[in-house]
Amino acid sequence: MKTDDLIELLARGAGPAPTAVAARRLAPAAALGLAASALLALALFGPIPAALYALPTPWIKFAYAASLAAAAGWWTARLARPAARLVVPRRAVLAVVAAMGLLGIASLLATAPGERATALLGHSWSSCPLSVLALSLPALAAALWAVRGLAPTRPMAAGFACGLFAGALGALGYAVSCPELSPAFVALWYSLGIGLVGAVGALLGPRVLRW
Numbered sequence: 001m002k003t004d005d006l007i008e009l010l011a012r013g014a015g016p017a018p019t020a021v022a023a024r025r026l027a028p029a030a031a032l033g034l035a036a037s038a039l040l041a042l043a044l045f046g047p048i049p050a051a052l053y054a055l056p057t058p059w060i061k062f063a064y065a066a067s068l069a070a071a072a073g074w075w076t077a078r079l080a081r082p083a084a085r086l087v088v089p090r091r092a093v094l095a096v097v098a099a100m101g102l103l104g105i106a107s108l109l110a111t112a113p114g115e116r117a118t119a120l121l122g123h124s125w126s127s128c129p130l131s132v133l134a135l136s137l138p139a140l141a142a143a144l145w146a147v148r149g150l151a152p153t154r155p156m157a158a159g160f161a162c163g164l165f166a167g168a169l170g171a172l173g174y175a176v177s178c179p180e181l182s183p184a185f186v187a188l189w190y191s192l193g194i195g196l197v198g199a200v201g202a203l204l205g206p207r208v209l210r211w
Contacts, residue, residue, distance in 0.1 A: 022077035025146040026165075030073060033139020033166055037173025040135055045177035052179065060103070061175035061186050068096045068194065069168035076143065076165045079158040080150035093164065097191060104187025111184075119182040125189050128178070132193025133200070136163075136170025140201060144208050152209045159205020160198050167197030 052058055075089035111119045122128075143162040152158035171190050180186070 022080045022147075022150055025080075025149060026073055026077055026143065029139070029142035029146040030069065030165070030169060033136070033142050033169045034173055036138035037135040037170045038176055039173075040138075041131075041174050041177040045131075047176055048179050052181070055181060057181045057183060057186070058175065060183055061178065061190070062172065064096070064100045064186060064190065065168050065172035065175060068093065068100075069165060069172060071096050072161055072164035072168055076147060076158065076161040079154060079161050080147045080152050082151050082153045100183075100187045100191065104182075104184040107183040111182075116184075120184050120188065122180040122182060122185040122189075124178070124180060125185070128174075128180070128185075128189040129193035129196055131178075132167060132171050132174050132190060133196045134170075135174050136166045136193075136197040139166035139169040140197060140204075142166075144201070144204060148209055148211075151211070152205075155205040155209035156202050157205070158209050160202035162205070163198035163201020164194060166201065167194030170194075170197065 048058065071089060071092035075086065075093055078084040078086050078089050108116055108119060124131075140163060143166050144159065147158055147162055171194055174190075174193075180189075
């Protein structure tokens with residue numbers, strides 16, 4: 001059999017190549033991770049008082065975590081494919097973190113000098129990053145599983161992106177239970193917790209995502 005005939009035989013009836021494979025794998029992982037983190041947060045810490053939703057800070061938490069999850073999920077999807085362009089999604093992640101940082105600095109500058117330490121540290125600065133880390137573990141496991149079934153060629157970078165994605169989902173779930181009201185607190189301690197999950201993902205990536 002000639003080579004051209006063999007290729008035609010193998011390709012016959014194959015249909016078009018599937019699209020958005022990474023998104024179809026990551027979307028269920030995101031839904032599972034977010035649901036798990038929110039349910040765990042409610043079970044462990046309880047919900048924030050309903051009156052707090054009249055203030056802007058809970059919505060700032062939700063917007064920050066959701067925006068970062070979207071950007072990090074985009075980056076993760078790109079890293080799950082070989083030779084994909086990474087500059088734009090990486091910049092999107094940096095832009096979201098930078099925007100939250102600027103908002104945190106602005107809110108701190110608008111706070112009376114004697115109250116800035118309280119605004120920055122809140123009541124849970126020592127436990128917040130670890131809470132975000134713990135609540136993100138289900139999402140991290142799901143994200144690593146989703147990416148493992150694709151074709152990542154940079155396992156450490158892909159693991160780091162999975163960690164940021166999962167950390168943002170964990171922070172989004174934690175926000176339903178976190179009573180802190182300062183954007184500066186969110187910018188520092190939420191970001192630190194998300195970064196810790198990213199570091200765990202980077203450590204696991206070469207072990208879990210190698211193929």
